Amino acid sequence: MRLLADRRRITAEHALRVISVAMLAWMFVWSLMPSRSRESSARIGSPRAVRDSLAAWSASAFSDSIHLDVDTVPDRAMRDWLVALRRNSTGVTWSGARLVATAVAISPLGSPAGGVSIRVAAPAGAPIAIADALGEIDTVTARGGGAVLAMRGIAAPVVALVNGQAARAANVDSLVSRRVAVIGRAHWESKFLIAALEESGWTVDAVLSVAPGVDVTQGDLALIDTANHGVVIMLDSSGARFGARVARFVRQGGGVILLGSSALLPALKPIAAGTPGARLPPRTLGFSSESPRGGLAFQPLASLRNDAVPVEQRGGRTAIAARREGSGRVVQVGYIQSWRWRLMGGENSAEAHREWWSDIVAGAAYRAERGAGVDKRVRAGGPPPIKQSTLPVGNAEHQSTAVDTALLHITSMRLDPAPLASLIHDLGPQVTRPSGGSSLLPRKSLPAWLLLALFAALLTEWASRRLRGAR
Amino acid sequence: MSEFVFATAQYESGDWDSAPLVAPNIIDTIARYTSIDVTPSGVIVPLSSPALFRYPLVFLTGHLPVRFADAERLNVRSFTERGGLLFIDDHNHDIDGAFHKTATEAIRDAVGPLVQLPNTHSLYSAFFTFDDGPPATSHELNGWGDNLVHSHLFAVMQGTRIAVLYSNKDYSSEWGYHPDNKRFLSIDNTRFAVNIVVYALTR
Numbered sequence: 018m019r020l021l022a023d024r025r026r027i028t029a030e031h032a033l034r035v036i037s038v039a040m041l042a043w044m045f046v047w048s049l050m051p052s053r054s055r056e057s058s059a060r061i062g063s064p065r066a067v068r069d070s071l072a073a074w075s076a077s078a079f080s081d082s083i084h085l086d087v088d089t090v091p092d093r094a095m096r097d098w099l100v101a102l103r104r105n106s107t108g109v110t111w112s113g114a115r116l117v118a119t120a121v122a123i124s125p126l127g128s129p130a131g132g133v134s135i136r137v138a139a140p141a142g143a144p145i146a147i148a149d150a151l152g153e154i155d156t157v158t159a160r161g162g163g164a165v166l167a168m169r170g171i172a173a174p175v176v177a178l179v180n181g182q183a184a185r186a187a188n189v190d191s192l193v194s195r196r197v198a199v200i201g202r203a204h205w206e207s208k209f210l211i212a213a214l215e216e217s218g219w220t221v222d223a224v225l226s227v228a229p230g231v232d233v234t235q236g237d238l239a240l241i242d243t244a245n246h247g248v249v250i251m252l253d254s255s256g257a258r259f260g261a262r263v264a265r266f267v268r269q270g271g272g273v274i275l276l277g278s279s280a281l282l283p284a285l286k287p288i289a290a291g292t293p294g295a296r297l298p299p300r301t302l303g304f305s306s307e308s309p310r311g312g313l314a315f316q317p318l319a320s321l322r323n324d325a326v327p328v329e330q331r332g333g334r335t336a337i338a339a340r341r342e343g344s345g346r347v348v349q350v351g352y353i354q355s356w357r358w359r360l361m362g363g364e365n366s367a368e369a370h371r372e373w374w375s376d377i378v379a380g381a382a383y384r385a386e387r388g389a390g391v392d393k394r395v396r397a398g399g400p401p402p403i404k405q406s407t408l409p410v411g412n413a414e415h416q417s418t419a420v421d422t423a424l425l426h427i428t429s430m431r432l433d434p435a436p437l438a439s440l441i442h443d444l445g446p447q448v449t450r451p452s453g454g455s456s457l458l459p460r461k462s463l464p465a466w467l468l469l470a471l472f473a474a475l476l477t478e479w480a481s482r483r484l485r486g487a488r
Numbered sequence: 489m490s491e492f493v494f495a496t497a498q499y500e501s502g503d504w505d506s507a508p509l510v511a512p513n514i515i516d517t518i519a520r521y522t523s524i525d526v527t528p529s530g531v532i533v534p535l536s537s538p539a540l541f542r543y544p545l546v547f548l549t550g551h552l553p554v555r556f557a558d559a560e561r562l563n564v565r566s567f568t569e570r571g572g573l574l575f576i577d578d579h580n581h582d583i584d585g586a587f588h589k590t591a592t593e594a595i596r597d598a599v600g601p602l603v604q605l606p607n608t609h610s611l612y613s614a615f616f617t618f619d620d621g622p623p624a625t626s627h628e629l630n631g632w633g634d635n636l637v638h639s640h641l642f643a644v645m646q647g648t649r650i651a652v653l654y655s656n657k658d659y660s661s662e663w664g665y666h667p668d669n670k671r672f673l674s675i676d677n678t679r680f681a682v683n684i685v686v687y688a689l690t691r
Binding site: 205207211223225226227228356357 | 491492521522523524525538541542544567569570571572614615649686688689690691
C-alpha cells in the first residue's frame with residue numbers, strides 16, 4: 018500500500034514539475050506572441066479614470082497598444098503622459114464621438130479702462146460657463162461659432178466650460194493706451210464724441226475748426242505718431258491739412274476712424290474702407306435698446322475695398338467697415354450725428370453711446386504692449402467684473418455649487434486653451450476603435466496569476482519531496 | 489440739416505419770451521464770425537418736452553419768478569447730465585430780484601447749486617479773449633444808474649464742464665436789438681455770445 022502511495026505521490030510531483038515547466042514555457046511563448054491579442058482598451062469617462070489607467074498601463078510590461086475611447090479630452094498632463102508612452106513604442110490611438118471642439122482666447126483691450134476680450138469657440142446653441150480663479154463669472158449661449166465677452170477685473174486663468182469640456186487660458190500682457198486725436202469742425206458730434214471718450218478714460222487731443230484760420234485746440238497735435246497717439250478720428254473734410262500725416266501714421270501702425278466726408282480727402286481716400294454714399298434717414302423714430310442706432314441717419318458705405326470687412330450693417334447696407342493698411346487699422350463709420358443717440362436715446366443712452374465709441378476706438382487703436390506681466394488694474398481684482406458682453410447673457414440661475422466646484426478645480430489646472438486641437442496635435446486624428454482582439458482586463462493581471470500558480474506548484478512539489486525524505 | 493440751432497427755453501412760469509431779439513442777433517453773430525453751420529432762425533423749445541434734447545445749448549431768460557414744474561425739472565436734470573448746457577440770463581440784472589432768487593432755487597433743485605465761475609475760465613478765451621471775465625453790459629454801467637456791476641458769472645459744473653451757465657448781467661437787454669444795428673457799435677457787444685456757443689460746441 019505504501020509503495021502505491023509513494024508512487025502516486027511521486028507521480029503528482031512529476032505532474033507538478035511538468036505543469037511548472039509548461040507554465041514557464043507558456044509565459045515565454047506569450048511574451049513572444051504578436052500584440053494583437055494583448056491590446057488594451059478602456060472607455061474613459063473622467064480625467065481620474067484616464068490617470069488611473071495610465072498608471073496601470075505604464076507599470077505593465079505588456080502594453081504595446083492603447084486605444085482610448087474618451088468623452089472628455091484628457092488634460093495636458095495626461096496627454097503628455099500618453100505622448101511619452103507613444104514615444105516608448107506603445108501605440109496610442111483615440112476616439113471620442115462626443116468630444117466638444119472648444120477653445121478660449123484672451124486678449125487685452127486697448128482701452129484706458131483696461132480689461133480683456135474673451136473669445137470662446139463652441140458649437141452654436143451650447144451653454145458656455147465662464148470662470149476665473151475666483152469663481153464663476155457668467156454664462157452665455159454660443160451663437161454662430163461661439164461667444165465674445167469683454168470684462169475687466171478677472172483673476173487668471175480663465176476657464177470656459179462647454180458641455181463638460183473645459184478650456185483654460187491666461188490673459189496676455191495688457192496694452193498701453195495712447196492719446197486719441199480728434200480733428201474736424203466744431204459741432205455737436207465733436208463735442209459729444211470727445212466727451213464720451215474722456216468719460217471712458219481716454220486722453221483726447223483735438224483740433225476743432227470754428228472759423229477760417231481759427232481752431233479751438235486741446236492738447237498737442239504737433240506730432241501725430243504712434244509714440245503719442247493710438248488713434249486719430251477724422252470727423253469731416255475740414256482736416257485736409259492733416260491728411261498726409263494721418264495716412265503716414267496709419268501705415269506706421271496707428272489707427273484711424275473716418276467719419277463722413279473725411280474718407281473723400283485725397284490723402285485718406287486710398288486707405289478708406291469704402292465711399293460714403295447718400296445720406297439715408299433714420300430707420301426708426303426713436304432709439305430703442307434693440308436697435309440703439311436705428312434712430313441715427315447714416316451714409317451707407319459703398320464700393321467697399323476687397324480687403325474691407327463690414328463690421329455693422331443696417332438694412333443690408335454697411336454702416337461700419339474696417340480694413341488694415343500696412344500694420345495700421347482703418348475703421349470707417351457711416352453714422353451721422355451720433356450725439357443724438359446720447360441726448361435723445363433715453364435713460365442709459367449716454368452710457369451706451371460712451372461704450373460704443375470707446376469700443377470702436379479701442380478696436381482701431383495702435384497696440385503697444387505694456388511689457389511683461391499682467392496689467393495691475395486687472396490683476397488687482399478690485400470690484401466684481403464689469404461685463405460689457407456683446408452677446409446676451411445666459412440664465413443667471415445657471416450657477417450651481419457643482420459647476421462652481423468643478424470650475425474652481427479646473428482653474429487650478431494647467432493652461433489648455435484648445436483641448437481637442439491639442440489632443441489631435443499630440444496623438445494625431447481620432448481613429449475608429451479597433452474591433453476584436455481587445456480585452457478589458459489589464460494586461461498585467463495575466464503574468465501575476467501565472468506567477469502565483471507557478472510558485473504554488475513548485476512549492477507543493479518541493480514540500481512533497483522533502484516530507485517523504487527525498488532531496 | 490444745420491448742426492447748430494439756437495434754442496430758447498419756454499417754461500410754464502414767468503415771461504420766457506421777454507427777449508425775442510436775442511436769438512436772431514446771436515445767430516447773426518455766429519454766422520458773422522465763425523464757420524459754424526448755423527440755422528438762420530432759432531427755435532422755441534418747451535423745457536418739459538422731449539424736444540429739449542435736440543438742442544444741446546438752450547437759452548433761458550425772463551423777468552418774473554421761475555418755478556420749474558416737475559416735468560421741467562426732471563428734463564433739465566437729464567439734459568445737463570447727458571451733456572447739455574443751459575444758459576440762463578437774468579433779464580433784471582438783479583442779485584435780489586424775483587427772477588434771480590427763484591431761478592437759482594429752481595436750478596439748485598434741478599441740477600445743483602451755482603458757484604462763481606473764475607474769470608480765468610476757458611469760457612472767456614474760447615473764441616474772443618475777455619481778460620477781465622464776462623464783459624460788462626451798458627445796462628450795468630449806465631443803464632439803470634444803480635452802479636451794480638456783476639464781476640462774475642455763475643455755473644453748475646459737471647466735472648470740468650459747465651452744465652448751467654448763469655448770468656445776472658442782463659445780456660438779454662444788451663443783445664436784444666436787430667442785428668443790422670451792430671453797424672452803429674464801435675465794438676460788437678455780442679462777441680461774448682460767440683464764446684458761449686463755441687464753448688458749448690467744443691467742451
